[in-house]
Amino acid sequence: MHHDHNDDHDLGLAHDLTRLQQQALQRRTALRWLMGAGAMSLGGAGAMALAGCGGGGDAGTSSTSSSGSSGSSTSTGGTTTTTTAGCSVIPAETEGPYPGDGSNSANGSVANVLALSGVVRSDIRSSIAGASGIATGVPLQVIIELVNTNAACADLSGYAIYLWHCDALGRYSMYSSGVTGENYLRGVQATGTDGTATFQTIYPGCYAGRVPHMHFEIYRSTTTATNWNNKLRTSQLCFPSEVNTAVYATSGYGQSAANNNAISLSSDGIFSDGSSTQLCTVTGSVAAGYVATLRVGISA
Structure with a gap:
């Protein structure tokens, strides 16, 4: 990971993730300013790409942008950049069989992590309410920006986002064998004044x-x-294939590499009809951890 100052090198992952989040918010602020100034002409596409979610990367960095927006894309030197032209309503998707939101049962009782004390939290790697398990894997920070498609993509503050996913071995807490007594990798965050909710987690298997x-x-x-x-x-988000490949080359992810090689976004049952509004922008590396950002539009 690149640092601007030599004395930043020993500050660790938390410092780097904070810097990346601040930079992402600064880019969104610049984007809104340019949009307000009417700088959405074709001739301004280059400037918009720089202000948006796209960006450069190295061998350990991926920057693939969709951010819940429509626009034009260019590809140079292995980096894909999307010029944001607005925002679209995120597609509704199935919650799947392991939601833990009170809509079904697990092990003979209603599975509802949302009713547990402590579920509103940013770091979702550990279990709560008496359970003690901790999910391990490549660190990942997920930043979701919630915007109103009915109000020129204005940020929506005070809303809540419940995020859940499988662990490094593909198991869902509360449901899967071996982790039925755990509830990790599930949590709720309120969106701030900038519309963002941030989760500290691991890269899913x-x-x-x-x-x-x-x-x-x-x-x-x-x-x-x-x-x-x-x-x-209810919806789902996904990740660039090159980042998946890099993560699953590490230890601790079981059969993830083989499973990932056997499927793609175009053959996936959820994303085969299109993933442009659900594909995260991801920056970082296995060694330093990743940051995934996604702009999510709803009609509010």
């Missing part, structure tokens, strides 16, 4: 039949994020 992905539900507030009946929308 890849199980047979699906590309690596995460699930999320959107609620009007943390107060209503207690049961699936209150959700506004």
